[in-house]
Amino acid sequence: MNKKNLSLDRMRTFVRVAESGKFSKAAKELGIAQPSVTRHIAELEEELHSPLITRTTRSLTLTSEGKMFYDKCVEILNLVENLTQTVGKNSSTEGKIKVSCTVSLGVLYFCKIINKFQSMNPNTNIELSLTDERIDLVKDDVDIAIRLGPLSDSSLKLKVLGSSERLFVSSPSYLNDLGYSPKINDLAKLDCVLMKNIINSEKLSVANKGNDEVIDIKLSGNLKVDNGLAVKELVADGRGIAPVHNWLVNDYLLSNSLLEIVKDYSLPAVQLSLLYVPQKAELLRVRALIDFISEECLKIPGISK
Numbered sequence: 001m002n003k004k005n006l007s008l009d010r011m012r013t014f015v016r017v018a019e020s021g022k023f024s025k026a027a028k029e030l031g032i033a034q035p036s037v038t039r040h041i042a043e044l045e046e047e048l049h050s051p052l053i054t055r056t057t058r059s060l061t062l063t064s065e066g067k068m069f070y071d072k073c074v075e076i077l078n079l080v081e082n083l084t085q086t087v088g089k090n091s092s093t094e095g096k097i098k099v100s101c102t103v104s105l106g107v108l109y110f111c112k113i114i115n116k117f118q119s120m121n122p123n124t125n126i127e128l129s130l131t132d133e134r135i136d137l138v139k140d141d142v143d144i145a146i147r148l149g150p151l152s153d154s155s156l157k158l159k160v161l162g163s164s165e166r167l168f169v170s171s172p173s174y175l176n177d178l179g180y181s182p183k184i185n186d187l188a189k190l191d192c193v194l195m196k197n198i199i200n201s202e203k204l205s206v207a208n209k210g211n212d213e214v215i216d217i218k219l220s221g222n223l224k225v226d227n228g229l230a231v232k233e234l235v236a237d238g239r240g241i242a243p244v245h246n247w248l249v250n251d252y253l254l255s256n257s258l259l260e261i262v263k264d265y266s267l268p269a270v271q272l273s274l275l276y277v278p279q280k281a282e283l284l285r286v287r288a289l290i291d292f293i294s295e296e297c298l299k300i301p302g303i304s305k
Contacts, residue, residue: 010041044069050065099145100135103229104227113297146274147273162303162304164269164270166243174241187262204216231244232248232249245302250302274290
């Protein structure tokens with residue numbers, strides 16, 4: 001066996017090709033020529049006596065042997081990096097961490113959380129991506145993802161950070177135009193700003209805080225958006241009502257730019273979760289950030305265990 005062909009460099013090349021989906025992209029990320037990437041893969045396949053990647057003119061996929069080899073490579077590379085950080089001279093949090101977070105929560109709170117973590121760990125290089133799309137952490141090479149709502153990806157580890165309280169809000173100007181304080185049965189006939197990227201966002205079950213009676217309501221409105229910050233601004237501008245997360249509008253509630261309505265009813269809380277690739281959590285810097293986020297997110301208005 002030619003051990004040189006099973007070097008860490010070739011394993012890193014294979015992992016980057018598998019995760020990026022392109023030889024050219026892997027070469028760019030690794031800072032090497034594309035022929036070197038091709039040679040590394042060929043040498044691995046020759047040494048292992050097995051094809052690792054199926055290539056077409058437009059894409060590439062891992063063979064069953066390639067998938068198994070990928071898992072082992074990631075495990076080995078993370079172990080080596082973790083070992084280096086543990087016994088070497090570098091600080092335990094030195095290196096890159098890729099984080100993904102929902103847009104509104106990221107803009108309002110997680111940017112500050114990341115900034116605070118980096119002020120305590122200046123050698124950490126963090127890439128923060130804000131998106132409401134469900135991403136593939138392995139394919140997109142993301143270490144940590146913060147998401148709202150139910151999640152069920154069995155290939156990842158899930159850490160429940162807490163529950164996010166929701167409430168109904170409206171602007172003082174909209175309520176003045178109505179001429180009355182709406183009750184729960186009035187909501188169905190009021191103009192509501194809805195989220196188009198949430199299934200059945202117009203159908204809600206609410207509970208009476210006094211007797212726990214649960215009733216179903218259906219909201220309506222002729223404007224749907226795909227971002228919570230847009231909902232916040234539209235409602236504050238007098239567009240109508242909306243069910244929102246407490247953390248999204250807390251500052252506007254404090255300044256009376258928005259007002260809570262139907263306070264005698266509560267909306268179901270939404271789970272706030274942290275997803276991570278199991279092997280990545282073995283890296284000390286990733287584990288440190290996971291622990292830091294777990295503590296800091298409970299300081300966000302409306303987030304509780």
